[in-house]
Amino acid sequence: MNSISKYFSGLFTGIKSLIYGMSVTWKELWTKKVTQQYPENRKTLVISERWRSELTMPHDENNEHACTACGICEMNCPNGTIKVTPKFIETEDGKKKKILDTYQWDLGMCTFCNLCVLTCPSDAIQFRNTFENAVFTRGKLVQQLNQEGSKLREKKKEIPPKSPEGGLKD
Amino acid sequence: MILNYAQPLEVSNLTSWLDTFLRSGLPNFWVLFIEFVLVGALLLAAYAIIALILIYAERKITAFFQARFGPNRVGKWGLLQSVADMIKILLKEIIRINRSDRFLFFAAPFFMIVASVLTFGAIAFGKGLHAIDFNVGVLYVSAVSSLGIIGVLLAGWSSNNKYAMIGAMRSGAQFVSYELSAGFALMTIVVLSGTMQFSEMIEKQQYCWNIFNGHISSMVAFVIYLISGHAETNRGPFDLPEAESELTAGYHTEYSGLQFGFYYLAEYLNMFIIASIATVVFLGGYLPIQVHGWDGFNQAMNYIPTYVWFFGKTGVLIFLSLWVRWSFPRLRIDQLLNLEWKYLLPINLVNILIMVILVMTGLTLTDLFPGLF
Numbered sequence: 306m307n308s309i310s311k312y313f314s315g316l317f318t319g320i321k322s323l324i325y326g327m328s329v330t331w332k333e334l335w336t337k338k339v340t341q342q343y344p345e346n347r348k349t350l351v352i353s354e355r356w357r358s359e360l361t362m363p364h365d366e367n368n369e370h371a372c373t374a375c376g377i378c379e380m381n382c383p384n385g386t387i388k389v390t391p392k393f394i395e396t397e398d399g400k401k402k403k404i405l406d407t408y409q410w411d412l413g414m415c416t417f418c419n420l421c422v423l424t425c426p427s428d429a430i431q432f433r434n435t436f437e438n439a440v441f442t443r444g445k446l447v448q449q450l451n452q453e454g455s456k457l458r459e460k461k462k463e464i465p466p467k468s469p470e471g472g473l474k475d
Numbered sequence: 476m477i478l479n480y481a482q483p484l485e486v487s488n489l490t491s492w493l494d495t496f497l498r499s500g501l502p503n504f505w506v507l508f509i510e511f512v513l514v515g516a517l518l519l520a521a522y523a524i525i526a527l528i529l530i531y532a533e534r535k536i537t538a539f540f541q542a543r544f545g546p547n548r549v550g551k552w553g554l555l556q557s558v559a560d561m562i563k564i565l566l567k568e569i570i571r572i573n574r575s576d577r578f579l580f581f582a583a584p585f586f587m588i589v590a591s592v593l594t595f596g597a598i599a600f601g602k603g604l605h606a607i608d609f610n611v612g613v614l615y616v617s618a619v620s621s622l623g624i625i626g627v628l629l630a631g632w633s634s635n636n637k638y639a640m641i642g643a644m645r646s647g648a649q650f651v652s653y654e655l656s657a658g659f660a661l662m663t664i665v666v667l668s669g670t671m672q673f674s675e676m677i678e679k680q681q682y683c684w685n686i687f688n689g690h691i692s693s694m695v696a697f698v699i700y701l702i703s704g705h706a707e708t709n710r711g712p713f714d715l716p717e718a719e720s721e722l723t724a725g726y727h728t729e730y731s732g733l734q735f736g737f738y739y740l741a742e743y744l745n746m747f748i749i750a751s752i753a754t755v756v757f758l759g760g761y762l763p764i765q766v767h768g769w770d771g772f773n774q775a776m777n778y779i780p781t782y783v784w785f786f787g788k789t790g791v792l793i794f795l796s797l798w799v800r801w802s803f804p805r806l807r808i809d810q811l812l813n814l815e816w817k818y819l820l821p822i823n824l825v826n827i828l829i830m831v832i833l834v835m836t837g838l839t840l841t842d843l844f845p846g847l848f
């Protein structure tokens with residue numbers, strides 16, 4: 306007797322749950338479509354601020370950046386994506402100083418792991434959310450991040466004999 | 476009767492005109508020959524076109540169920556998408572599989588497509604649009620539609636591929652089980668209408684569709700027919716034979732190009748065939764909605780051509796099948812067979828008995844309210 310009642314109760318609860326399932330999908334049929342129609346919606350497209358797609362080195366209005374050419378980012382990059390080329394110049398007080406010559410970043414080899422940005426002691430680089438990076442040749446993926454003629458932003462603490470004309474522009 | 480109403484948009488006007496025109500100048504043999512060729516060509520064309528429309532509709536509706544847009548790039552609203560897909564599939568290479576049974580491998584898709592075209596011919600699309608009308612129409616349809624499973628089994632066997640083999644075997648088990656239910660559900664209605672001929676069956680439903688005529692019993696038969704028909708087409712929650720997460724693509728894993736196209740086409744057309752047979756048997760086929768005594772209403776309904784009624788009803792059933800498909804998760808093979816052998820089949824047998832009692836004791840709606848229905 307018990308098994309028979311189980312059979313029928315199973316049958317009817319089954320039918321009930323199927324109908325409930327169909328009512329759920331029926332409601333889903335009329336919900337708003339969530340598809341983003343990309344090339345058409347470029348104007349209204351919102352990409353998260355934290356989206357990492359292009360490494361940049363911010364320059365201020367005096368064409369100065371914060372990279373000291375220490376090479377920590379290059380060492381931390383798991384893919385060898387970054388190539389920091391320093392050069393040595395002589396300051397006014399006769400000291401030799403290492404400054405940045407070129408900062409190369411290869412988009413094609415980057416996994417966007419953010420390690421370079423996290424480890425940079427001077428916060429000289431950061432990722433942007435500009436994601437339309439397609440180019441026609443691989444060579445174009447290699448970008449130089451420091452601008453032409455840019456120089457290191459001077460910091461107060463950096464040179465012990467405090468030079469009055471030093472930076473601190475920001 | 477239905478013929479008393481004006482039906483200006485009917486195709487039967489055109490076909491009877493063509494027939495008299497041919498007969499006026501040609502001997503009987505050539506008239507028949509030309510008409511056969513025309514009917515054959517039209518059926519094949521309709522087959523392909525309906526498949527294309529179905530593929531598009533399925534993709535769109537599926538997308539809507541998933542809150543997407545579906546194809547919307549090729550043509551306005553993506554209307555040309557399935558045409559583009561067809562051209563692509565025609566251009567693709569037909570691959571020869573090493574160590575497969577060549578002959579059977581190439582023959583298998585034809586079994587599938589021939590079975591579904593044969594069934595397709597027996598559908599009454601509208602008044603005068605009915606190619607095959609045997610007096611054992613129901614038997615014919617269930618017989619030829621079952622031929623398709625041979626194609627599936629041969630495909631699985633001849634591909635020399637484990638996935639294909641398992642898929643085909645599952646398909647075989649599933650098809651044999653559910654064909655039983657579908658057959659019994661149809662038999663229930665044969666008991667009710669007292670004929671196996673589709674055209675007669677349709678004419679009898681003029682004022683009262685079979686699904687209402689046999690009330691409880693018909694409704695149960697209708698639901699069972701839809702479930703088992705759905706299972707026979709290997710779709711929705713019953714798509715075990717091609718469960719892509721387990722079996723790649725099931726029995727047609729090794730097929731490419733046009734041969735794959737055949738399976739694809741046949742799958743969609745089978746969905747259409749199941750829906751249209753359900754329309755014919757349960758929902759009054761191509762007949763418009765008619766109510767006794769409401770002459771103006773009947774006249775207005777008759778202005779809508781019968782093929783529109785047919786495709787409308789079939790469309791609703793196809794939508795229902797898609798709705799089910801995107802609502803329920805896939806069954807396991809034992810659940811699938813449980814559902815058939817422990818639930819559908821016993822219910823079906825009892826249902827036939829109830830139907831026989833209803834008909835014998837005169838408890839169908841037409842018997843109870845002769846003036847109304």
Ligand code: SF4
Nearest residue numbers: 382415416418419421
């Ligand atoms: S994000 Fe990662 S991979 Fe890319 S440059 Fe930085 S450290 Fe290298």
Ligand code: SF4
Nearest residue numbers: 372373375376378425
């Ligand atoms: S970007 Fe930062 S870590 Fe890399 S070289 Fe410049 S200062 Fe050093």
